[in-house]
Structures are given as structure tokens and as C-alpha cells.
Amino acid sequence: MKAAGVAKTALIIIDVQNGFLHPTHWGTSRSTPGCEENIALLLSAAREHNKKQGGGPSVVAICHVHHHSIYPDSLLHPGAQIEIDGQAVDAVQPLPFARPEPDEKIFIKNVNSSFIGTELEAYLRSQGVGQLIIAGLTTDHCVSTTTRMASNLRVVSTTGPDGGLDEGDIVLAGDACATFAKGGFDAETVHGVNLASLDGEFAQVEQTQDVLRVVFGYSHL
Template identity: 45%
Template sequence: MPALRPAPALPDAAAALLLIDIQQGFLDPRWGQRNNPQAEQRAAELLHTWRDVAAPIYHIQHLSLELGSSLGAGQPGAAFQGLVQPLAHEAVIIKHVNSAFIGTDLEARLRGEGITQLVIAGLTTDHCVSTTTRMAGNLGFRVWLVGDAAATFERTAADGRTFTAQAIHDIHLASLDGEFARVVESAEVLRGLGA
């Protein structure tokens, strides 16, 4: 497998911010225990900084095609959480699967704008965040994944073992770091942009 280009220390103001699936449906307690209750606040801080420096922003919205999903089109759960509501001029990419690149024009938009750097945050670490990060790295983008601006939920394995949300989050970040992205904290990114 060819080596991917490692991301430099920190992104600059040319990097696009991708906020993945920060939607009302993920506040439903039926998802189970989650980690990092501050993830949405950290994502909102990134969003406000990106707006301040007029850098590109993409809001990713998952609209499930599964019958009865709280993330289905028209369901209250599909709406963006208040902290990260898109402004009228900000791009919203609608997806129906885990990757923000599958079945969307995200890659074409990024290429068309000459964007080569991506900063990724959102929900959930092990599903849509991880899948999008992996694809972004494979497509040749330089990627920073903001670990404290992402979160996930506990999971039960096929053999009945339960894994905590924090363990799943940490393992996925460790797996992605250095291979598909550089994992960073929001404070690092904000300092790098002069916030």
C-alpha cells in the first residue's frame, strides 16, 4: 500500500471545515452511553473561528433511508443541532451512507475550489467520522481529525461484550492517526489559526 502524505503540524486558513452529522437525533438517549459531552461545543468553537477567518465550511447532514429512523428526512432528529446551525450561504452536503463522499458532490466541490486540506469533526467517531476521514485520506486530501470535537456511543459486539464509548472513540482515533489523518485537539487548531 502506498504511503499517504502525512498532514503537516496544523492546518491553515485554506483548510475546509467538515462538520459531520451534528444532528438532533444523536441527542436521543436510545443511542446509549456516549463519551465527550463537550464535542458539540468544541465543534461550535471551530465553526465560529472558520467563520471569523472566512475559511470554507461544509455541513454534512445524514438523511437515513431506513424506515423509522430518527435521522430520516422530515424527522425532527434530522435537523442540525443549534450550536452548529448552518448559515444561509454555507454549504450543506446531504448523504445517505457513512461516507460524505459517496453519492454526493463533496469531492467535486472541494476539487473545484482547489481545497486540499480538511479539518473534520462530528458524530460518530467510529461510523461517519471515521469513514469520511479514511476516504478523504485515500483521495489525497491532507486531513486533521479533531478528537475532542467528535464523540460516539457504547457498542455491543456479536459475542455480547460491551465496549465503552470512550474505548471505541480512542481506538478509532488511534487507528486513523498517522495513516489517514493527524489527530489533533481543537485548542491546537484554534491556536494555529490565531484564535
């Protein structure tokens, strides 16, 4: 994990959408109560960093990935609605704190991987990204699949002057993603086992506070 000014960095926010607020549709319970707060902290830090940079190669590429299911009965199907605070809202829309700003990229997918059927891979390569920070929903589905494919595709790898391969950094903010109970396992177990499977093989699993400190220089944490 490197400072954003040292390695060209992209922040990928996956499926932070209204549909995941349904209390029972996805499972009987959910992990990581502080997930949304931590995603908001990462997004705010990236935006603050970019404002300070005022453009140039050190700007963090902020990428929002949204799921639009092809299945009509999915809560992430375009046109699906969910009731929040007594009001019906579009389930595919991002949560208010994760709404993209005009200069931030949006990628729409209909499968688990953020790289299938989207221009995300081409965009990251065109930007010369050497480090990914990944957060979002859900740990064992779209977050895991995207992280694994980012590693397998070597989207942050570069070839050095000696011909060697610099693998770059893929950082998964473990407390900025979440999942649901399933298969008789509680949500925190599902979440933890999936992070353990990714850590050291496909990504570095880190805590949000460490990402803020190392990548964005939050010395006051």
C-alpha cells in the same frame, strides 16, 4: 497542520443533528462530553476568520454534512421526530449552534461516507483545498468513514512542479467528535480506539485548542 492562510482549508462538520440527542437509541452512554462545545468553537473560529478575510483564496470552505437515512425506523430519517425539552422537533435538523449560514455548503448523504452520493469531493477539488479539518458524529461510523475516504481519494493532494505528490493535510479534531458505547465496550474506549486507528495513517488527530491555535491563530489560548 497549517494556518488557514497558508493552506486552503475546509472545515467539515458531520451529522451534528437533533437525532443524536436521544438518550438511549444509539447506546447506553456517549463519549466526549465537550464535543458540541468544541465543534462550536471550530465553527465560530472559521466564521470569524472568513469575516476578517472578506473573501478571497484564504477563506475557509465551511461544509455541513447531514445524514438523511433511507430507513423509516431511523432517527435520522426525514420526518422522524425527537422530543427535546418537552417539544417535538425534526430529528434530521442540525443542532442550533451548527445551523448553516447562507454562504456555507450543505451536503446530504444516506450512507456513512460524506463522499458517496454527494458533490463534496468535487467541491473540495474545485476550491483547491489543501487541508481538511473534520469534526462531528459519530467517531466510529461517519467520521471515521469520511476521514478514511478523504485520505484514500486524496482529495487534498496536489502535484508539485517536480511531479511529486503533496499529500496535503487531513486533521481530525479528536475532542470534537463523539460516539456511543457498543459491543460491551464503553463509549470512551470505542472513541479512543477509533481515533488511534486513524491517527498517522489517515489523518492527524489533534485537539481543538491546537487547531484553533495553529490553523486560526488563536494566540490567547
